[in-house]
Amino acid sequence: FGRVAKPSGGRPPLPTRLMVGLHYLKALYDESDESVVAKWVENPYWQYFCGETVFQHELPCHPTSLVKWRKQVGTEGIEQLLGQVIRSAMDMAMLKPREIERVNVDTTVQEKAVAFPTDARLYQQARKTLVRAARKRNIKLRQSYVRVGKYAFFKQSRYRAASQLKRAKKYSRKLRTYLGRVIRDIERKLPQPDAQMAMLLERAKQIKQQQRSDSNKLYSMHAPEVECIAKGKVNKRYEFGCKVVLVTTSLSNWIVGTLAVHGNPYDGATLSDAVEQTHRLTGTTPQQAAVDKGFRGCKYHPPAVQVLVAGTRKFKGVLKRLVKRRSAIEPVIGHLKQDHALKRNYLQGSSGDCINALLAACGFNLRKLYRGLLMCSS
Template identity: 50%
Template sequence: MKPKKQERSGCDDLFRMRLEQMLDQRHALYRLSGKIDWTVVEDHFGALYSEEGRPGIPIRLMVGLHYLKHTFNESDETVVARWVENPYWQHLCGEEYFRHEMPINPSQMTRFRERIGKEGCEFMLGLTVVAGINTKTVSRASVAIVNVDTTVQDKAIAFPTDARLYHKARGALVRLAKQRGIDLRQSYERVSKRALMMNGRYAHARQMRRAKREQKRLRTCLGRVIRDIERKVVLQQTEAGQEHAELKRLLEIAKRIHAQQRHDKGKVYSVHAPEVECIAKGKAHKPYEFGVKVGVVSTSKESFVVGMQALPGNPYDGHTLEASLQQVKRLTGIAPKEVYVDRGYRGHGLAEPVKVWIAGAKRGVTVAIRKKLKRRNAVEPVIGHMKNDGRPGRNFLKGAQGDAMNALLCGAGHNLRKILRRLALLCASFRVSLNQLLASKISNLQLTD
């Protein structure tokens, strides 16, 4: 059922004080709560709920928690726990009085993301762009001149080695087979665990021939478990007609891990996240990153994120430029006129009216264009700040859908941090000017006396 709106009561509570009366109304978070159009949020996401059943959790509460999570780099569990301690967070989420209990179970955050999907997260990113324009953190004219770049959103997986993948795939198959009531001939638990340990020791000692022997033992154990499960599953299906869809999916992943070679394409790098890709961005300290490529579009003047999306399949950077600019137009209603990119975007294929300037260009470069080409480098610290202060550095959400949602929400978190900094600076400058005015008034009174 649709959630009930958080309506304000007309009368005061005798034993409780309203949050509006407790808080400093000049605080940045307090002022931010009035810059977001929560009515539009409730109308947009309210259509995703059914008309019958138990009333859902207030939409403003769920959206506010996601904004706070990605603004302050919290997990689902910690953002709910900190919400109880912070009255400014509660006011942002629409609470009238201070609450001393957790508002939701952290698992509700996952269910809400599944409900709104990628489109809902993109809508939330668009709301931060509107809030940025309303607070004058970014101007509408700045959206026409943007910097575009790509980065890698790392997945929460261990560094993939063949030995570890064999061990993890075998363990996952054995656990799932036991849950389905399949009696295996042998689980190889102790054998595989010892082989993985010895493989790491031999590799550390540079005894590579012995390390490969242990790796081969792990691969053999995985192959035996795969064949044993396949025989038992076929036997169960012929006798009782049972379906094992999840087990079949895991068997396919395990077979790919068992069969893949070093130089194959489309390899599996994680058992629980088979969508992970190996991406080389040319970094000396980190030759390979495991996750998904993400396109970032920021304004050239304010470095405000006006577009961010996951790009599965590790596409060529130049082929992603059109999709990134279409997202900017979708979110802001303004089509960029000047785009500044690095040399990885050569061969993008975009025609007029969009003018794409590639770093290192010489022909037709004026003084103003040269300044903007130098300003293109500002997108790099934007990505760095998002990875350090936000959550693109390690994505914990599941599947390709989780990759897309995390990228969009991280862009929203970056924008909210800039808006909060803008509101805090405005308040500080107002205080300074007010103090100066009072000091001048006092000095004038003293002179007249």
């Protein structure tokens, strides 16, 4: 991180070891930026881990410094953190290079921190966002619909919950009308909007015009990268976020690759990129990959990897054991979601999706590394 830590005038940058250590602790214990900084002051072990030699009584930095540092290093920098954890496990002989030759690959959905996008809620949020932006620019609107919009949204929600669909649809149309009036009012009074206002107007128009059968719909005003993904789950028909590809070792379940992909691609189309990332992080290319039926289609498979698709044909001997071992990746996904913030992503933008997935993998591997050290010491 020399290019990031290099001073370029102004306040000197914070120590790299401090920022890397805080992000490792954040990933390991599933903390927010605010809580990891607050707990750092109380914990001498955390301070020593981050390079301090004397106990500190003040915050190491403002929580927003973590946000700025993540933006500076980008996805490539956070990927280096995951690579360093994997290399540490290999140096301590907890992960052997031969284990990386046989991997399990699967995909899951990393949900974004957005409300469930019903039409009425999108109309209401788009109108509120435009009204707030207009007030910041001292634009006096003919009517803001703050009171009647809130009333219409409540009525629509209650009628929908009571299965009175005609009445609910009536109030949805009202909310859509209110949004259209605010859009036209702003365009009349601000013929040449600035870049941010033009972006908000474009998103609001898309929300107003999109229909149920349209593709590439907008599901959030503040997170346009959110996609609707149907995984066929009984308890959750649709999930809103992005797809994440995970690569774990077949024998010991170390995460050796995690990749957030946008555009809701076919699972098999993500396999080549996942294998390439594993080679980039570990220096070893997997020879055999056990996958589920979502990865069917040999034209997407990398030629250097033997892809074993479970449930498509009968396997014998060693291959049969490898395919049966494929399901070991499922509890890894569960732990990532429950213990390491993969369930709901609060980081902004498409880069935030990639960074959150990489940090979750760092936390999972660090926990395995920590348990291994405890067992060795005992």
